[in-house]
Amino acid sequence: MRPIVLATTDPALNLATEEWLLRHTDRDVFMLWRNAPAVIVGRNQNTLAQIDEAFVRERNIPVVRRLSGGGAVFHDLGNVNFTFISLDSAGGGLDFQRFTSPILAAIAALGVPCAFEGRNDLVIDGRKFSGNAQHIWRDRVLHHGTLLFSAEVADLSGALRVSAAKYKDKAVKSVAKRVTNIASHLPAPMDVTDFMDRIMDHVCAGRPRGDLSLTPDEARGAAELAESRYRRYDWNFGASPAYALTRSTRTPGGVVEAHLDVAGGVIRAVRLLGDYFGRRDVAELEAHLAGCRHDRDALAQCLKGVVLGDYLLGVGPDELIDCLF
CATH class of the missing domain: 3.30.390.50 (CO dehydrogenase flavoprotein, C-terminal domain)
Known part of the structure; x- marks a missing residue:
């Protein structure tokens, strides 16, 4: 499994990188990345129904649609995103516990008891710190999730707050849950980059690390995909259900x-x-x-x-x- 850490915090580019690797990688991938403040909506959602439009506009927060389904999430630099890309979808079905188990083990190794709950959440004492989603392409699976480490929870709730009565549609709705930051539960203080190193060390234990960056061809392909899809109104808003x-x-x-x-x-x-x-x-x-x-x-x-x-x-x-x- 190839470890990757993305240097950019551009949400459109990072999501494009996931898709480009899903379609072109010749090895399984485990990737860590962070976004500057952004709202990331699920593939099947009505974008405007998920966000507080005035809040994100006033703060110039980009809104980007991802490839996978599920609910909307707020990203900032206190949130670590992880991605598994497997060349074997193991029968073609969605299997969240297959990919969240090593993440739970890595968090537990830091001294934080945690558990899988519901469809796709990871929790500490019943409070959510990770939401997960998957997308299957041919015989490959992309699994990605959030890890709230030291996120600004006020911004998270503000960006996603919207009147339920304003929009009427049949799109997938996000479900609000109580959330918590991992940093609040650690036995000793740790910054987010050290946390990322520890997660990478645990998940890729025993495997050679080497260069964690993209190749020039990968970076170029992802940048082109970001321009043609992830920065476009047609994808981020126009792809919403009626x-x-x-x-x-x-x-x-x-x-x-x-x-x-x-x-x-x-x-x-x-x-x-x-x-x-x-x-x-x-x-x-x-x-x-x-x-x-x-x-x-x-x-x-x-x-x-x-x-x-x-x-x-x-x-x-x-x-x-x-x-x-």
Whole structure:
């Protein structure tokens, strides 16, 4: 099994590296990596339904969709991610305990009692410190998980907090659980890089370590995949299942109640109700918005040249766009 430690903390590039290795590696892989603050959503999720859009926008936190299913997670530099890539999927089924067992053993060796719980979680005293997900490609399996070591829990809850009533769809929802940091349970203090070294030593015990970096071809392939998939709106937001959004917002021009139907990341239909005033039929504005990407920049571009006051007196472009998220 080949050990790898990724030097970058770019979430799009790190997720692209996982996929590139899954498709091209000729050896089993165990990889450790960290991301700068980011929200990572599951393959089958409605991205906007998982995040506090205002929170991540104000803090410029990237949102990236991963290859595997499961729920949304918040990453920062206090969270260590681990990845196993096996060339043998062992029958083709999902098997979380196969890959989490060595991680549990490594944590226990640090003096922290821990256990596997539910479908895919690792816990300390019933509090979650690791969520896990898998993706099978041909006869290969990618298993990855989080290890909350010293993560900012307030940012974690803030980035993922969203009104359950706002979005109506059939996508997979994240389930909130009480979480804990591994560092809080260690018998003696340890920094995150030392923790990563200990995990790597335990999982790869008895195997030669050698160079832990990617080859130039691997790095180049991952960078190309990041550009073509993991940095694109079409993948991170447009790949969401169809959903409906309802939001009522008080604006300087009165209450605006927005109802949107979105599919493929594109607004298919919109209704703007409320107690606002206007001299032109708002149906014209609704028709103009239909077909626009459900994205703030795209909506701002769509509204350029539109005299909003004709339809929604006292409501500017920024207020209307806020109504649509």
